Amino acid sequence: MKGRTEDITTLIELFRSSGWDEMHIEIDGLQLFLSTDPAARLGAGTMALPASEPRSVPQAAAIASEVSAKPAAAAIEIPGHWIAITAPNLGTFYRSPKPGAAPFVEVGQTVEASSDVCLLEVMKLFTTVKAGHKGTIRRVCVNDADMVEHAQTLFYIDPS
Amino acid sequence: MAIKRLFVANRGEIAVRILRTAKALGIETVLGVSAADRDSMGAQMATRAVVLGPAPSAKSYLDVNLVVHAAKATGCDALHPGYGFLSEKPILSKMCAEEGIIFVGPRAETIESLGDKLGGRAMARAAGVQTVPGTDHIATLQDAKAAARELGYPVVMKASAGGGGRGMFKAIDEAALDASFDRASREALAAFGDSRLYMERFVERARHVEVQIVGDGEGKVIHFGERDCTVQRRYQKLIEEAPASAVPADTRRRLHEAAVRLTSHARYRNAGTVEFLYDVDRDDFYFIEVNSRIQVEHPVTEETTGLDLIALQLRVAAGEGLGLEQHDVRVAGHAIEIRVNAEDPARDYAPSPGRITEWSAPTGPGVRLDTHACAGYLVPPFYDSMIGKLIVSGADRAQALDRLKAAIDSFRLTGPKTTLPLAAFIVSHPDFRDNRITTRWLEDLGPFESARSSAHGAH
Numbered sequence: 062m063k064g065r066t067e068d069i070t071t072l073i074e075l076f077r078s079s080g081w082d083e084m085h086i087e088i089d090g091l092q093l094f095l096s097t098d099p100a101a102r103l104g105a106g107t108m109a110l111p112a113s114e115p116r117s118v119p120q121a122a123a124i125a126s127e128v129s130a131k132p133a134a135a136a137i138e139i140p141g142h143w144i145a146i147t148a149p150n151l152g153t154f155y156r157s158p159k160p161g162a163a164p165f166v167e168v169g170q171t172v173e174a175s176s177d178v179c180l181l182e183v184m185k186l187f188t189t190v191k192a193g194h195k196g197t198i199r200r201v202c203v204n205d206a207d208m209v210e211h212a213q214t215l216f217y218i219d220p221s
Numbered sequence: 222m223a224i225k226r227l228f229v230a231n232r233g234e235i236a237v238r239i240l241r242t243a244k245a246l247g248i249e250t251v252l253g254v255s256a257a258d259r260d261s262m263g264a265q266m267a268t269r270a271v272v273l274g275p276a277p278s279a280k281s282y283l284d285v286n287l288v289v290h291a292a293k294a295t296g297c298d299a300l301h302p303g304y305g306f307l308s309e310k311p312i313l314s315k316m317c318a319e320e321g322i323i324f325v326g327p328r329a330e331t332i333e334s335l336g337d338k339l340g341g342r343a344m345a346r347a348a349g350v351q352t353v354p355g356t357d358h359i360a361t362l363q364d365a366k367a368a369a370r371e372l373g374y375p376v377v378m379k380a381s382a383g384g385g386g387r388g389m390f391k392a393i394d395e396a397a398l399d400a401s402f403d404r405a406s407r408e409a410l411a412a413f414g415d416s417r418l419y420m421e422r423f424v425e426r427a428r429h430v431e432v433q434i435v436g437d438g439e440g441k442v443i444h445f446g447e448r449d450c451t452v453q454r455r456y457q458k459l460i461e462e463a464p465a466s467a468v469p470a471d472t473r474r475r476l477h478e479a480a481v482r483l484t485s486h487a488r489y490r491n492a493g494t495v496e497f498l499y500d501v502d503r504d505d506f507y508f509i510e511v512n513s514r515i516q517v518e519h520p521v522t523e524e525t526t527g528l529d530l531i532a533l534q535l536r537v538a539a540g541e542g543l544g545l546e547q548h549d550v551r552v553a554g555h556a557i558e559i560r561v562n563a564e565d566p567a568r569d570y571a572p573s574p575g576r577i578t579e580w581s582a583p584t585g586p587g588v589r590l591d592t593h594a595c596a597g598y599l600v601p602p603f604y605d606s607m608i609g610k611l612i613v614s615g616a617d618r619a620q621a622l623d624r625l626k627a628a629i630d631s632f633r634l635t636g637p638k639t640t641l642p643l644a645a646f647i648v649s650h651p652d653f654r655d656n657r658i659t660t661r662w663l664e665d666l667g668p669f670e671s672a673r674s675s676a677h678g679a680h
Contacts, residue, residue: 082265098270150274150284151253151291184286184316208294210272211256211281 092138142221144194145214152181152188154215156205164205166198166216178216181209196220222246223539224299224323228253228292229267230313231303232282234609235515236263237593239301242531251295253288255281257601262593271295276603282306289316299323299538301531305605308514309336325538327491327513328438335487335511345508348486350479353498353507355421362402365420369398372422373503378402380409381417391423426501426659429453430465431494432480433522435530437537438490443545444477445522445530446552452647454570454663459640460647461518462557463525465499466618467656472504484511492519492534501659517560517610520591524556524614555621556614559629559648561592562606565638566669573638574602581633587614587621588628600637608639618656622648646673 076084076095084095148154156164156179166178172192180187196218203215226249229239236252240263243250252267257276264270271291274281281287285307292300300322302308308326311333317324326332334340342352356368358381369376369392378390378401390405392398402418410416428451436442449465450458465473480495494516496509519530528550536544564570580596592609594600600608613628615621629645646669652658666672 150280151271151287151294153290153294183290186286208271208291211274212272 139200139217140219143199143217143219144196146178146190146193146216146218148181148209148211148213148215149188149190150181150183151208151210152183154203154205154207154209155180155182155187156201166192166201168198168201170198172196172198172218190215192216192218194218194220222248222535223541224248224535226251226268226295226297226299227325227535228288228295228297228300228322229263229303230282230288230292230300231306231308232258232261232263232593232604233607234591234593235303235517236261237266238591239303239531240266242529242535243301246532246535248535251292251297253282253291255603257603262595262598269295276601278306278603285310285313285316288313289320289322292317292322293320297322299325299535301325301534302514304514304517309512311336323538325491325534327489327493331487331489332513335513341510342508344487344511345483348479348483350483350508351506353421353424356419358417358419360417362399365398365402365418366395368420369395372420375423375425376420377423378405378418378420380405380413380415381419382413382415383409422500424498424500424507427451427661428465428467428499428501428658429458429496429660430468430476430499430506431496432476433492433494433516433519433530434480434484434489435492435533435537435543436484436489437543438488438540440485440488441543442481442485442489443543443547443550444481445526445528445550447473447476448518448521450518451658451660452653452663453660458518458560459663460557460559460644460653461521462555462618462621463521464552464555466555467501468499469504472499472506476506479506479508483508489513490537492516492530517607518558520589520610520612521556521558521614524587524589524612525552525554526550527553554614554616555618556612557618557621557625557648558610558612559625559644560607560640561609561611561632561634561644562640563600563608563637564606564640566640566643567638569668570640572602572606574600574606575637576600577608577634577636579633579635581631583611583628583631585624585628587624589613608637611644622654642673643669 082097086093166172174193174195176192177189178192179190181190198216199219200217203209227243229236229250229252240250250267252263252270253273254264254270255276256272259272273287273291283306300317307313309332311329314324314326314332315329345352354372359365375391375393390401392401405418406416430447430449432447433445434442446463447465448461448463450461452460483495484493492515494512497506498509499506523530563573565573577594577596577598582590589612590609594608613621613625615624626648629641632641647653
């Protein structure tokens with residue numbers, strides 16, 4: 062669709078200046094989900110609050126992006142059959158078994174359910190995260206050494 | 222304020238309470254939540270909320286590694302533990318110190334020595350603060366009689382090897398001691414395989430009175446008056462008030478002095494509460510323990526002093542000192558707090574989680590509500606059942622009570638069952654209004670429904 066990129070850019074700018082916490086739009090098969098919370102995911106069960114409930118103040122968006130260095134994350138369409146590999150708890154995400162080594166997995170690589178896909182570090186205690194499903198890695202959603210939260214999507218696997 | 226970004230390692234109303242003060246002081250906040258609390262009021266208020274782990278506390282709020290890692294990874298320079306959860310675990314204070322994060326609480330060694338009952342008692346003795354008077358092992362009836370004469374009747378004989386109330390004998394006079402001493406030894410032997418006994422003064426009518434202090438960690442400690450938390454059920458406080466007007470003013474002064482002496486001796490840093498058992502008949506008090514955290518009932522002290530205790534905690538943690546002297550603290554008026562728990566008083570206080578369908582909170586002069594709940598809020602089944610604290614103040618106790626009664630009556634809350642009907646019953650009870658209750662009062666009334674119906678029948 063012509064002009065779609067401009068439309069999205071405009072929407073992101075509107076969202077930034079709005080002081081809202083989240084925005085979710087669906088038009089003609091396009092889903093756009095914007096949030097100030099880097100861990101927020103589409104359909105993650107946002108509670109319906111009464112209109113009178115005071116929401117966080119506009120400045121929150123600015124500080125949140127500074128804290129997380131990750132402003133309004135736009136989620137582009139993910140095919141419904143892809144499976145998310147999520148973080149079991151908060152921690153620091155590492156793609157390789159040690160610094161300088163090759164990553165556990167790359168996009169396009171096929172994995173078994175028992176394959177290690179990354180490390181999660183909590184106060185110098187490292188645990189490996191398994192793929193959990195057989196398939197092809199389609200997307201790596203987190204940068205190496207970033208903090209991730211509980212239930213945050215780390216990878217998408219295409220099981221077909 | 223030296224603190225720029227504060228990590229709040231708690232949930233519920235206390236998270237909201239801490240975030241409010243941080244915001245007022247211009248401090249950025251990061252709230253660590255469980256998956257069950259990601260949409261909570263605190264998560265909305267905080268500059269940023271991070272999800273630590275799944276709903277169970279053991280995998281989120283109680284995991285000290287996760288909490289400290291989250292504070293570090295989000296660039297926080299200080300951490301407030303609230304109450305409960307990890308707040309009195311020395312390891313949290315220690316790990317924060319190792320990571321260069323300001324812990325809003327005492328040093329690890331202080332928490333450790335105060336957390337241990339015997340350690341706390343030793344500290345009290347060193348500071349010349351009395352604990353419940355008692356004896357070492359007593360071997361013979363003759364020794365028991367001599368000891369009882371010194372302690373004063375009534376006394377209680379306890380099995381040295383016992384615990385949890387088993388093997389206890391109360392004696393109101395020498396004849397009763399005569400009659401029960403041998404039996405007490407024999408039963409101690411039968412129950413615990415050890416016949417040795419010791420003796421303590423028995424407090425027939427006790428009130429729970431505690432002193433709020435804040436120490437700067439350098440030996441300077443200021444007190445903020447006392448609180449009376451005598452209305453309890455199974456050692457759970459239900460109603461707290463300040464000041465403790467049932468205790469003579471002179472005794473209250475001695476309580477304050479004892480609390481300050483004990484904690485300055487320990488070079489205590491942080492807000493803290495020194496708990497005492499007040500003996501109504503002897504007009505005397507005994508040290509129980511020090512709670513080295515902010516307490517649930519701190520708002521009644523804030524309402525009678527006009528001070529922000531969370532702000533003071535942050536100041537002393539940041540090494541900025543108390544910023545005030547004892548003579549700056551003035552206690553005025555009277556404040557009472559009731560705890561609103563999602564529990565069913567008619568079903569032995571069984572937890573009653575669920576969706577709040579109606580929430581219309583009272584307002585008016587002297588009414589304060591500390592809560593994280595609202596209409597539509599789902600009270601999760603994983604945590605403490607407290608959903609709010611209603612704090613009402615007035616010029617004196619009578620006015621505070623009248624306002625409190627009206628506030629409870631106008632509180633519209635549907636969904637979970639709550640302790641509001643119990644609070645309404647207590648604050649209207651003549652014993653409570655006349656302030657002649659003891660720590661056993663509520664339990665002596667029996668199950669809530671029968672107590673309520675007999676009270677109705679009596680009027």
